[in-house]
Amino acid sequence: MSTIAIVISLLLLMFLAYRGISVLLLAPLLAMLAIVISGDAPLLLPTYTDTFMGAMSRYVFQFFPLFLLGALFGQLMADSGAAQAIANGIVNKLGTHHVVLTVVIACAVLTYGGVSLFVVAFAIFPISRELFRRANVPKRLIPATIALGSFTFTMTALPGTPAIQNAIPIPYYETNSFAAPGLGIIAGIIMLTLGTLYIQSRVRKAAAKGEGYGVEVAPHTTPADTDDIPASPNMSLGLALIPLVMVIALNALFTYAVFPSLDLGYISDAFENVSPSSQTGLWAILVALITSSAWLIITRWKHWADLKTTVNKGCIGSLLPIFNTASEVGYGAVIASLAGFAIIRDAVLTISDNPLISEAVAMSVLSGITGSSSGGLSIALQTLGSEYLAMAQAAGIDPELMHRVATLASGGMDTLPHSGAVITLLTICGLTHRQSYGNLAMVTIVLPLAALVSVITLGTLFGSF
Template identity: 80%
Template sequence: MSTLAIVISLFLLMFLAYRGISVLLLAPLMASLAVLLSGEAAFLLPIYTDTFMKALGNYVIQFFPLFLLGALFGQLMADSGAAQAIAQGIVKRLGTRHVVLTVVIACAVLTYGGVSLFVVAFAIYPISRELFQQAEVPKRLIPAAIALGAFTFTMTALPGTPSIQNAIPIPFFETNSFAAPGLGLIAGVIMLTLGILYLQSRVATARARGEGYGEHTEREGEGEESAAQASMPLALALIPLVMVIGLNALFTYGIFPSIELDYISERFENVSPSGQSGLWAILIALLSACAWLIVTRWHRWRDLKGTVNKGCFGSLLPIFNTASEVGYGAVIASLAGFAIIRDAVLNVSDNPLISEAVAMSVLSGITGSSSGGLSIALQTLGSEYLAMAQAAGISPELMHRVATLASGGMDTLPHSGAVITLLTICGLTHRQSYGNLAMVTIVLPLSALVTVITLGTLFGSF
C-alpha cells in the first residue's frame, strides 16, 4: 500500500504541476497525501516538520549562494548590455544564412558563461524572432533552437559549466565541476552536432513545403526583458564569461589543491574541504564576475539597485521550488514503500552507471526538473551509489558526469516548468513546438548519455 501511495502522489504531482499549480504548494500536499495513504497519518505533523522542512532547509543552506549569485550574474549581464552585445556579435559573424546555428551558439556562449537559462531565453528570443523572419524559417522552431543551446550540453556536459546541475553532485561524490572532462566534451559534441543536423533538416523540410515564418501576432512586450540598459563592446561583454570559467578552473586546479585545508576540518567537523572546494570555486568565480560588471560599468547603470534587487529576488522562486521537491523526496524516502522502489532502481543493473542513470532520469522526468530530480536522487541514494562505484572500481568523477547528464534528459517532459516558460516567452504552444523541442532536449541527450556510459564502462573516466 505504501508503494502504491508513492506512485499515486508522484502521478498527481506531475499532473497538477503540468496544470500550472506551484510546486511550493504541491510538494508538501503530495508528500502529506503519500503519508496518509501509507497509513502513517499519526506521524503526519512530525514528518512535515522534521523530515520535509529539514530536507528543504538543508538544501537551501547548501545551494542558496549558487542560486543567488547565478541569478544576480544573469541579471547583470542582461541589464549591462553584455548579453545583447554577445548575441548581436554572433549574429554579425554568422549572419542570417545559418539562423539555427546562430541562435544555438548565442545561447550556448551565454549559458556556459554562467547566465541563467531563463535570462538567456528572454535575451535571445527577440533576436531569434527577427532572424527567423528574415530567413523565412518557421517560428515554431525557435523554442527548439533556444533549448538546444541553453538546456542541453552547456547545462550538463561541458566541463566547468557553472550550472546548478553540474554543482549538485559535488558534495556527494567529492568532485568538482570539471569532472570527467573528456567524456563531457564527447557528450557535448554529440548533442550539439546531432541537434544542429536535426533542426537544419526541419528547416529544409519546411522550405521545401514553402512554409515560411508563419502568421503570428506578437504579444505586446514580448521579449522586452532582454532590453539592455546600455550598449557594450563585444570584447568587454565576453570578459565576465571568461572570468567565470577561468577563475573556476584556476581555483579548482591551481589554488585550492596548493593550499593545506586541513585546518578547516579541525574547526568545522562536518565540513570536508575536498567535497566543498569545487562548489567554493564556482561561487568565487561568479562573485568576481558580478563585481567586475558592477565596477567597470559603474557610471553607465541606469538603475543598479533595481538590477541587483531583481537578480536577487529572481533566485528565490527557483531555489524554493527545487528545495520543496527535495523535501518531498525526503518524505517519500522515509516511507516503507520506498525501500521496494529503491531496491528496484539499485538492482536494475549490476553496472552502477546504468542504475544511477535510470534513477536520475526517472526522478527528473517525474518532477519536471533536472535539478529537482538530481537533488532528490542524490539525497536519497547518493551514498549507495558512491559505495557501489567504489566496489566496482568506478571513479566518482564518472559517476558525477553520468548523474548530471542523466538529469538533463527526461527533465523536459511537457509538464516541465522550463518548457512552459520557454514556450510562453516565444508565444507558442506545446502543439506547435514541443515535438522538435523534445527531440533536441530528450532524445539526443539520452543518446549522449548512453555513449558516455558505454565509453566509461569500457575505458573509465577521462
C-alpha cells in the same frame, strides 16, 4: 499501499504541474497525501515539519549562494548590455543564413558563461524571432533552438559549467565541476551536432512544404520584463565576453591550482562538519561568480542605468527557482521515507550490475517525475548517493565518471511536458505544446539520452577521462 500512494502522488504532481499549479504548493500537499494514503496519517504533521522542511532547508542551506550569485550575475549581464552585445556579435559573424546555429551558439555562450537559462530565453527570444522571420523559418522551431543551446550540453556536459546541475554531485562524490572533462566534451559535441542537424532538417522539410514563419503571436511578459529600466550603453563584443571567460577561467584556476595548493586542514578543526575536499569544487564556482559580478559592476560603474534595481532584480530572481527546487527535494525526502520507496530503490539499484547504468536510470526517472533536472538529481543523490558511491568504489569506477553520468542523466527526462522550464520557454515564445513540443523533446530528451548512452559505453570501456 505505500507503493500505490507514491504512484498516485507522483501522477498528481505531474498532472497538476502541467496544469500550471505552483510546485511550492503542490510539493507539500502531495507529499502529505502520500502519507495519508499509505496509512500513516497520525505522522502527518511531524513528517511535514521534520522530514519535508528538514530536507528543504538543507538544500537551501547548501545551494542558495550558487542560485543567488548565478541569478545576480545573469541580471548584471542582461542589464549591462553584455548579453545583447554577445548575441548581436554572433549574429554579425554568422549572418542570417545560419539562423539555427546562430541562436544555438548565442544561447550556449551565455549559459556556459553562467547566465541563467531563463535570463537567456528572455534575452535571446526577440533576436531569434527577428532572425527566423527574416529567413522565413517557422517560428514553431524557435523553442527547440533556444532549448538546444540552453538546456542541454552547456547545462550538463561541458566541463566547468557553473550550472547548478553540475554542482549538485560535488559534495556526494568529492569531485569538482570539471569532472570527466573528456567524456563531457564528447557528450557536448554529440548533443550540439545532432541537435543542430536535426533542427536544420526540420527547417528544410518545412521549406519543401512551403511553410514560412507563420502568424505572429504576442509573447508572454512578466512584471520583471516590463520594468522600465533604461538599457545601459552598448558594449563591444570583446568587453562583453570578458566576464564569461572570467567565470570559466577562475573556476578552473581555483579548482586545479589555488585550493589544491593550500593546506585547508584548519577548516576542519574550526568547523567539524565541513570537509574541504567535498566543498572546494563548489567554492571555486562561487569565487568565480563573485569576482565576475564585481568586475561587471566596477568596469561599468558610470554606465549603469539603475544598478540598485538591477541588483535587487537579480537577487529576488533567485528566490523562486531555489524554493521550487527545494520544495521538490522536500517532497522527495518524504517519498523516500515511505516503506514503498524501498521497493523502488531496490529495483533501481538492481536494474544492472553496472553502477553507471543504475545511476543513470535513477537520475532520469526522478528528473522526469519532478520535471526538474536539479530537483531529480538532488532527490536521487540524497537518497541513493552513498549507495552509488559504495558501488562505484567496489567496481573500481572513478567518482568523476559517476558525477558526469549523474549530471547528464538529470538533463534528459527533465523536459517532459510538465517541466517548468518547458512551460516557461513556450510561454515566452507565445507557442503551445502542440506547436513546438515534439521538436523540443527531440533535442532535449532523445539526443541527450543518446549522449548519455555514449558516455556510459565509453566510460565502461576506457574509464574516466
